Amino acid sequence: MSAVEVLAGVDIVALRLSEAGRLQVLLLCRQREPYEGQWALPGVLVNGRCADVSLDAAAARALVDKARLQPQYLEQVATVGNGARDPRGWSLSTCYLALLAPDAEPQDEHLRFVELQAIMAGQQSLPFDHAQLVRLAAERLQGKSVYSSLPLYLLASRFSVTEALGAYQACLGQPVQHTTLRGRLERMRAQSWIVDTGEKNYPKMGRPQTLLQHCPQADEAFIFDRSLLA
């Protein structure tokens, strides 16, 4: 090992909303030691020899190279570093939160989605400190969902208010009043972040749903000036 350098990488916590309305984490079966054959977060090492122009670019590359998936949202969560997280020695990992569309599907058998709750509850164990990274990313998502439009990045390009409600409830882990969400969506519509497509979805029963479209007007999510569930 070099005198002044250190092992560093990025790990991606990529989340998808299942049909049942639950959050799922993308895992990859490791092809190399350490922990070969175990299901872990997708990630890549970063060092000068890679073509990455930046750390953020390395994160995007990790998801494209390993899973051929393009996230709808990507945000750096935190960097952890210590001597215990990797058997190869003192190492750094920068954790990213990625939000995928609900139709994101694994391309091969080395990829799998598992329920976020299974990891949080410890039923699904992960190598390295990946369980901790998942916790950090989930906390970030939950925290920002209280005052931003972040959960909308988990939806398909056309979505109903009911689907948006499901996304918020999955991110927050608790029920949300639909009237409150409607108010927020209306405020976003006034600023062109939401467009009413005019199309309708006709479910088996009940009144048809208005289909909305999410049109982010900035890189960051829309910020509301008040918290949910205060």
Added chain:
Amino acid sequence: MSAVEVLAGVDIVALRLSEAGRLQVLLLCRQREPYEGQWALPGVLVNGRCADVSLDAAAARALVDKARLQPQYLEQVATVGNGARDPRGWSLSTCYLALLAPDAEPQDEHLRFVELQAIMAGQQSLPFDHAQLVRLAAERLQGKSVYSSLPLYLLASRFSVTEALGAYQACLGQPVQHTTLRGRLERMRAQSWIVDTGEKNYPKMGRPQTLLQHCPQADEAFIFDRSLLA
């Protein structure tokens, strides 16, 4: 350079509130190449040979080793990595925001406080991408000041409402209604985050000031459920 490892470090944006009520950044005159003799952010390299148990510990060490200062608040802001920021090659830096008490004084001539505004305006240039790191830290502080008690960590152990108001205005860069801040301080008092010491400060003119004490009940700052300046 090793095949898989990379140069990594932490850099600290340590802020102090001047008597004039303006934010100042702690700079250190570099003792080594690169950029020897230039004023830059204090920081340390991280690698397995150091005794740091974690990246956060390395950040705390950077401030103690280089400036003998203990911050009242320390938070990781972001990690940047690219091939251009350091002349030695592709490198990583994790940026930390530190908030100091107003009586924090440089211990020797290698340390200096400069106005945050001078750096933001480009009047004071910094080596590496340190100006960008300062911007990231200042953005984090400004963002969180809207909905949290973060500015209070810039105050002495006993402080008046007027001083707290100055801290908020410095962090936000705009005026705040004192009645709004009083309401927030009162809500913190109800939850034991603020204590009325009963002591008074008697300025040359005017009604004496109640002296308050900040008693954080958690590692994170107090979060309000509504934004200032919406």
Added chain:
DNA sequence: ATAATAGTGTCTGTGAGACATTATGTA
């Protein structure tokens, strides 16, 4: 008609914004 789901309306409570008023010290 009935069931099911979508969407609106109404009322309440909280806290920020703005500003007037009162309180308490010094010169």
Added chain:
DNA sequence: TACATAATGTCTCACAGACACTATTAT
């Protein structure tokens, strides 16, 4: 007394929370 600064009171507005009510489809 006048003056300066601290602290409180009042009113409005925006928006979340709760829940009732209306609307629109299929069977």
